[in-house]
Amino acid sequence: MTPDLETVPSAAAQLSQTVCASVPAPATPSLCSMGTLSLKRAMRLWLWLWGPRSLGVALGVFMTIGFALQLWGGPFHRRHPGLQLRPSRAPSPGPTTRSCPSRQRLVFLKTHKSGSSSVLSLLHRYGDRHGLRFALPVRYQFGYPKLFQASRVKGYRPEGGGTQPPFHILCHHMRFNLKEVLQVMPSDSFFFSIVRDPAALARSAFSYYKSTSSAFRRAPSLGAFLANPRAFYRPGAHGDHYARNLLWFDFGLPFPPDMRTKRENPHPPKDPTPPHVRVLPSAADPLAQAPEPKALDRPALTVAKGQRHMPSPASLDLGSSSFIQWGLAWLDSVFDLVLVAEYFDESLVLLADALCWGLDDVVGFRHNAQAGGEPGSHAVGRPELADEARQLTARARAWNNLDWALYVHFNRSLWARIERFGQSRLESAVAELRARRETLAKHCLAGGEALDPKYITDRRLRPFQFGSTKVLGYILRSGLSPEDQEECERLATPELQYKDKLDAKQFPPTVSLPLKTQRLLSP
Known part of the structure; x- marks a missing residue:
């Protein structure tokens, strides 16, 4: 029998009360003083309490709750009604006709070589124009490649260290660490990031970090590196986090054991069967072919005695796709929106809508662009170069298998959001933005x-x-x-x-x- 839907909000309220009761007293005023917490906010607070070492347990609890709510039919996958896509309307370039308050508490995870500098530019401009306060690093990054620590925020003083103005925007380079981020930013901040096809990212990273990554420095070319990456790559070597699964690393997700040890399987990974993703003709890799779909974006379910169950985190094989599924599910519980670099303008329109900003707030110029494009982007019309580019793309996605799964997942979620937004409405807004x-x-x-x-x-x-x-x-x-x-x-x-x-x-x-x-x- 289907449970009464009225019991679902009360269950969420009970969860939020339980979380707030667990929060240490000094943190309670800033984190739990706004009344009943939404489910997603409660999840963030729970993760803040447990920390990264309990990621598997946290994922199991959160996915069980989410799955139960899906069975009950309650639309509780977003924290605030304001985050839902509003009814279709003609896009407006200015904020004067907006019917909702603009959101100004923002956490942007700036990933490497994914168009994130252009997003950072518009955040700088918006915050500067509106007098918002940034959580700034002492230099230019928050101790990267180490995990983010609140103590690295300039002017940050923990509770008990005196009054301080609140921060509005956290947006500079870091390796994501939710527990420490929530020391600086309120849990109901808008969390977002950006991803890029790992094949295009690999091309950009190889030329940009050639002198920084020991693996890239030893390889004569990207093609040579991807043909036999284990001849150059050593886990833990200086700068080699740039050479494999850079997105996964930036998101602060744990790696399977075989990727953390120095003694890896000497055989290269098999080329995964890539799921179908939409690729624009003008994308960084116009030659990419889209094979048959494969379900990478939702956790597997098992059936026992007529009931469906989520596998427990303790039973997961860390080298299997289940490990990837749980990592993606965890990201879904934290991030409100993930942009896709290959659909940059479409992503900006969705971002403006989610934040209740005007289109002028997300209009900007491209930053940190490399001269001459990137290797492999000019192969159209030359069969020999086209075949080489396709091979490089397949190898890059296979080598960066965690990034590829992450990219596919957020590519699909972006297009699901576009469908809710309305294709014609989106096309009109993108044309206006451009x-x-x-x-x-x-x-x-x-x-x-x-x-x-x-x-x-x-x-x-x-x-x-x-x-x-x-x-x-x-x-x-x-x-x-x-x-x-x-x-x-x-x-x-x-x-x-x-x-x-x-x-x-x-x-x-x-x-x-x-x-x-x-x-x-x-x-």
Whole structure:
């Protein structure tokens, strides 16, 4: 018999009360003072209490709860009604017609080589314009590649260390660590990130981290590396987290034992049967072929005595797909939205809708783009290069099998969200977004596009150069009005310089008195 749906909210309320009762007293005011917690928020708090060592147990509990709610038919997979896609309406470029409050407590996991610098740019600009407070690293990253620690946030003081203004946005490079993130940001913040096809990511990472990763440094080419990766790759070697499953690493997920030890199976992994994913003709890899689908995006169920059961975490084979399923389920319990780099503009429209922002808030220029594109992106029309690119793509996805499963999962979830949003509505909003970007580029930029860094003499706008390929940047047009100059600078400023600007704004340097004056004022 189907349970009464009215019992489901009360069960969620009971869960939230149990979680809040478990929270240590000093943390209770900031984490549990807003009344009954939503189910997803309660999950985050529970994970905050247990920490990463209890990931398997946490996953089992959360998936059991989620599966029970699915059986009961309750639509409780989102925390707030405001996160649900609103009824179809004509997209608006400005915030004046918005019928909901914009969300300003944000956690963005900035993944490497996935278009995340462009997302970071729009967060910088939005927070700067609205006077929001960023959780900033002392330098430019939060101790990466180590797991994020709250103590690395500049100006952060734990409970009992005095009052401090709240943080609104956490968005710079880190290896995700939910327990420590929730020390800094409220659990009802909007969590989002971005992923990219691991084949395209591998091409970008190889050229960018050639001097950083010992595996890439020893390989003469990406093709040679992927043909026999274990001849170059050593788990735990300096910088080699860039060389395999970089997305999985950035999300802070644990690795199967065979990927953590230095003595691995000498045989390369079998090429997995890749599930069907949609790939735009203009994507980074236009030659990718989509084989038959394979269910990678939902945990397997077993049937016993006429009932369906979730396998317990203790029974999981860490080298099997079940391990991947639980990792993806855990990410679903934490992240509200994951963007897909191959559908960047579509993702931005969904982000604006989820945050109740206007399209102008997510219009921006591409940042940290490498000059000349990436290897393998110009093979169309040349059969020999096309075959080589297809082979490289298959090998990259097989070698980065955890990233491929992660990408497929969030690709599917993005398109499910697009279907709910409405295809025609999305196409209209994307066209408007691109038209607005083109208009801003013509108005703000000399030449209307990104340029080779050798032409950029303004150090405030010259992007940091790293890796074997030049990183493009922007030059502003002359003759802009003061208002336009300010906004165009926000659009064109690279991430490192913008971080320094925000740092100086939040932590203005103290003006020290001259030595003679100090002596006069001394007792």
